[in-house]
Amino acid sequence: MWMGLSYVCWGISVVLALWMLYDWFKVDTTYSEDVLTSSREGELEAVSEKHRI
Amino acid sequence: MTAAVETGLTTTIHGDRVSLLRVLGPAHVWALGVGIVLVGEFTGWNFSADKGGALAALIVCWIVGLLYTSVAMIDSEVTSTVAAAGGQYAQAKHIVGPLMAFNVALFLVFAYTMLEVSDAILLGDTIVAKAGVEGLTHNSFIAATIVVLAWLNYRGVLMTLNVNFVITAIAYVSIVILFFSVSPWTQGAVLKLNELVTPGNALPYGWIGVIAAFQFGIWYYLGIEGTTQAAEEVRSPARSLPYGTMAGMITLLIAAAMTWYVCASLMPWEYLGITYYPLWDAGKLTGSPLLENLLFIATLLAALASANGCINDAARAWFSLGRDRYLPSWFSAVHPKYRTPYRSILFLLPIALAFAFIADLNQAITFSILSGVLQYTFMSINIMMFRKKWPLGTIRRGYTHPFHPLPAIVLFCLCMVTFFAIFLGFGSQLIAMTVFYFLISLWFHFYRYRFVRRGDQFSMPWPKPQGY
Numbered sequence: 218m219w220m221g222l223s224y225v226c227w228g229i230s231v232v233l234a235l236w237m238l239y240d241w242f243k244v245d246t247t248y249s250e251d252v253l254t255s256s257r258e259g260e261l262e263a264v265s266e267k268h269r270i
Numbered sequence: 271m272t273a274a275v276e277t278g279l280t281t282t283i284h285g286d287r288v289s290l291l292r293v294l295g296p297a298h299v300w301a302l303g304v305g306i307v308l309v310g311e312f313t314g315w316n317f318s319a320d321k322g323g324a325l326a327a328l329i330v331c332w333i334v335g336l337l338y339t340s341v342a343m344i345d346s347e348v349t350s351t352v353a354a355a356g357g358q359y360a361q362a363k364h365i366v367g368p369l370m371a372f373n374v375a376l377f378l379v380f381a382y383t384m385l386e387v388s389d390a391i392l393l394g395d396t397i398v399a400k401a402g403v404e405g406l407t408h409n410s411f412i413a414a415t416i417v418v419l420a421w422l423n424y425r426g427v428l429m430t431l432n433v434n435f436v437i438t439a440i441a442y443v444s445i446v447i448l449f450f451s452v453s454p455w456t457q458g459a460v461l462k463l464n465e466l467v468t469p470g471n472a473l474p475y476g477w478i479g480v481i482a483a484f485q486f487g488i489w490y491y492l493g494i495e496g497t498t499q500a501a502e503e504v505r506s507p508a509r510s511l512p513y514g515t516m517a518g519m520i521t522l523l524i525a526a527a528m529t530w531y532v533c534a535s536l537m538p539w540e541y542l543g544i545t546y547y548p549l550w551d552a553g554k555l556t557g558s559p560l561l562e563n564l565l566f567i568a569t570l571l572a573a574l575a576s577a578n579g580c581i582n583d584a585a586r587a588w589f590s591l592g593r594d595r596y597l598p599s600w601f602s603a604v605h606p607k608y609r610t611p612y613r614s615i616l617f618l619l620p621i622a623l624a625f626a627f628i629a630d631l632n633q634a635i636t637f638s639i640l641s642g643v644l645q646y647t648f649m650s651i652n653i654m655m656f657r658k659k660w661p662l663g664t665i666r667r668g669y670t671h672p673f674h675p676l677p678a679i680v681l682f683c684l685c686m687v688t689f690f691a692i693f694l695g696f697g698s699q700l701i702a703m704t705v706f707y708f709l710i711s712l713w714f715h716f717y718r719y720r721f722v723r724r725g726d727q728f729s730m731p732w733p734k735p736q737g738y
Contacts, residue, residue: 219401226414233421234619240424241616244605253603255287258354258502258593258729 290355291609293428294504299497299514301435302582304521305575306382306493308441309389311529312549312569314489314635320543321486321695322479324534325472327542329480330487331526333684338491340681341646342519343671344653346512349498350668352730353507355611356590357498357583358645358652363594364730365656368722370648372596372714373707377645378499378587383618384638385493386580387625390415391634393573396547400566412626419578420619423585426608427503434578437571442525444568445549449528452535452556460556461535471539484684484691488639490526493576494518495645499583508668546631581615581622588614594727596718636696640703643688650682659735 244253319327345358354360359378363371393415394408422430452460473479497515504510533548536555545551553565589611592601605612625634657674671677693700 219397219403219406222397223406223410226410230410230413230417233417237421237424237616237619241612244607244612248606250600250603252288252606254593254599256289256593256602256604257287258356258360258590258727 288604288606289609290502290604290611291427292503292505294431294500294510295506296504296510296513296517297435298428298431299500299504299510300518300521301431301438301575302500302579303494303497303515303518304442305434305438306385306496306579306583307491307518307522307576308438308525309392309572309576310489310492311445311525312441312572313392313546314486314492315526315529316533316542316545316548317486317489318483318543319534319539321475321691322481322483323472323474324467324539324542326475326480326483327487327534327539328530330483331490331530334484334487334490334688335523335526337646337681337684337688338494338522339519340677340684341495341649342515343677344649344681345495345498346515346669347667347671348653348656349501349511349515350508351665353501353504353511354590354729355499355502355586357501357587358495358649359587359590360501361498361652361656362648364728364732365652365659366648368596368719368727369711369715372591372718373711374645374648375587375591375596376707376710377641377648379584379618381638381641381645382493382496382580382584382587383622384625384634384641386416386577386584386622387629388631388634388638389573389577389580390622390626391629391631392546393570393577395631396550396566396569396573399547409627413623415574415577416581416619416622416626419574419581420615420622422578423581423615424605424608424610424612426610427500427582430578430582431500434575437578438575441568441572441575442521444564445525445528448549448553448556448561448565449532451558451561452532454528454531457535461532463531463535466536466538467534474539481687482691482694484688485639485695488642488688489635491519491522492639492642493579494522495649496579496583499586502586508666512669581618584618585611585614588618595722596714633699636692636699637703640692640696640700643685643692644703644707646681647685647689650678650685653678659737660732661736664736665732 318330348361349357352361352364356375359371359375362374390412394411397411398406398408422433457464497511497518501507501511529549533542533552536552542548547569550565550569553561589602591597592599601614603613654675662670
């Protein structure tokens with residue numbers, strides 16, 4: 218059972234790693250670098266009160 | 271409901287910008303802090319008994335508790351004002367300066383990544399120990415731990431910390447169940463503290479053993495300051511961060527006391543100081559299969575929760591460095607759908623895997639502790655400068671810590687004692703890390719800082735500091 222669990226762990230790791238790589242590629246080719254790196258420190262704090270929680 | 275939810279989490283939340291998602295509350299802050307730390311009750315703290323005996327492990331439990339209470343109070347005050355991802359990095363940048371900030375960010379990334387590595391190794395070793403199957407290695411379990419948790423972090427902070435809340439709570443409750451299952455109010459039935467800890471063996475190496483025990487006493491609470499990394503993702507930083515952090519610290523003080531009492535009452539200090547699974551062993555020693563299995567599962571859950579929180583925190587620190595161009599701005603990308611620092615998460619993933627496969631548990635733990643204590647030393651200086659440059663009343667604080675400057679002085683003195691303790695056990699690693707930080711500081715000062723947009727990095731709308 219434990220050896221089987223070990224193989225399942227390898228399988229899950231490979232599948233999820235590949236999924237993350239695929240998603241990374243998809244996002245990077247869909248959006249511009251300017252949009253992806255547009256976050257600014259403090260900005261969220263400055264405008265937060267305008268949002269309804 | 272937030273604007274982000276209304277738009278299905280697929281578009282930007284503030285105009286054209288993609289920002290981290292502000293969805294967390296005090297319970298998530300608690301889950302992040304306690305989740306990172308609680309594994310220290312399941313392994314780590316007990317090595318202090320090897321350094322100085324069972325009583326030394328209790329003494330450092332309280333004294334290091336004082337250190338971390340100071341950390342939590344100081345951190346709560348500064349972070350309730352500097353509410354930005356990167357936590358202590360953003361604090362250092364605004365209060366001390368860029369070079370200190372760069373170093374603090376590296377302390378954070380090292381402390382959390384090495385702790386994540388330690389957690390994964392612990393989880394793998396625990397499963398292998400339970401299985402007892404020849405030929406079974408821990409590598410597959412380490413890989414699954416790191417990759418699955420990285421995937422969870424990649425997919426969003428809310429689910430990540432919801433999961434952390436549940437598994438941390440289960441692990442914590444298991445300690446409470448163990449404590450009440452052994453009739454703590456009665457000595458002699460199950461617990462034998464008066465036989466195992468006697469005046470003759472309480473401090474086998476005297477007071478120098480107590481000093482040496484500081485090195486592993488840190489493990490009772492290591493990582494509670496990680497709550498500040500969530501500053502940019504909590505709905506109300508000024509309220510949630512102090513609440514979550516202080517509640518987490520109280521929770522941990524109770525857990526540490528219960529853990530010591532049960533373990534020291536069931537195991538002789540010679541064994542307690544070398545076992546990797548003090549609470550799981552305690553479960554076994556009660557003779558109850560239910561408790562044994564409960565503590566086995568709780569050990570795994572605590573390691574998972576800790577690694578999960580560490581991935582979250584290390585990625586935010588790395589992300590913040592990229593956002594200020596202290597590192598290439600490529601690292602500051604936010605996933606437009608999941609609102610996570612996905613490139614930082616992915617970049618740190620193979621590094622964690624590599625260390626987990628090649629490093630040994632003691633080395634990884636020591637690097638994590640060293641980086642943590644360097645960070646705490648900075649915090650004691652940071653709060654003194656913060657109060658001097660912006661005295662009470664000059665800027666709005668979500669929380670004001672009492673008895674200033676006593677907590678800062680206590681924190682600084684205890685950090686010095688801990689450095690001495692680490693030097694006694696791991697002097698070469700301490701020197702190697704100091705040299706590393708010195709060299710990387712030279713690189714930052716003479717090369718990297720030219721790429722930083724100097725005006726943009728100071729984002730807090732504060733008045734000029736006193737004296738400027």
